Amino acid sequence: MKRENAWRIFAGEYNDSTVEIKGQEEMAPSYVVTPLGAKVNRLFIVGVLTDVENVSEAGELVRAHISDPTGVFTLYSGQYQQDVTNTLSEIEVPAFVAVVGKVRTYTPEEGAMFVSVRPENILEVSAETRDRWIIDTCKNTKDRIEAVFEAMKMDDKNSFEIHKLGYSKELSEGIVIALDNYGKVDLNKYVELIQESLQYLVPGKEKLPDLDHKEKPKQEIVEEEIVEKKEDDKVEDKKAEEEDSKKFAEIEDKVLDIIKKTEGEEGASWDKITEKCEKAKLEKDTIEEALMSLMDKGLIYEPVLGTIKTT
16 A cells, blocks of 8 residues: 655645545545645655544544644544554643644535544644654645646646646645646635735744633534544554555664764754655655654754754
8 A cells, every 4th residue: 555645735625625535445545735736645744743532422523733833733533543643641731742644524515524533643843843743744835836837827737747747746736636626726815815824934943832812723623523533444454554564664674774874973964865766766755754853753863953863
């Protein structure tokens, strides 16, 4: 089973999504398509965990909110992600966290769709990691804006022609779907999201928010119906999960070996490690996940911002 890329997307773009592509076969992945054409099955989020609460009587399902400069992600974690659920419940909020998770949707009525995230992994991180994510997500958002702008100029909007401009196959397909469903996208809105996000990187903006005045999510999802939907979700195929874990462990070993061969006495720069990993045919999102996982395991650390060193 192919491991889906984890997209970097701001809450402001993700929460605007109203298009879902459901897999036709059993275990086939489903996608949320954002207005900028991101065809998302998995996300990589870094922000401020502002609250965690039980939303089922037995405490098997928790809801959490993660704030980024543009809005709030809603997370639901239950018994099928028990380790993540426990971790969420144990983190003292507010806290900077990094999350890899899968998209989830809720449609209370025809024509209305709310999105949330089912976390697969969660880790407390530093403000520097959050800032790095903001920069990377700004770049990725800018690329999608430019791709949609180019596609909107085409008489025949098809993924092949968009792909020929240098954009990924996934994004090219997503843009066609987005333009067919959202119509003319207000690109200025997402340019403003980038500008708002970059404001967080100026001095004095690095503090955690005052939770007494934290922003509330734009949508309120009916808890009872979410619980029922969650309980009806199928358990993912165990064999496929074990295979994914094995493949990811091999990627971690490969990344760790590259770091060891690259670092000197002072370590190796993040960008140099990423460059060598990409030359080794690893995808950028996978490299980021592997680095985060290796840090979590204590096999590498960041002595100074932007430099990685083995322990």
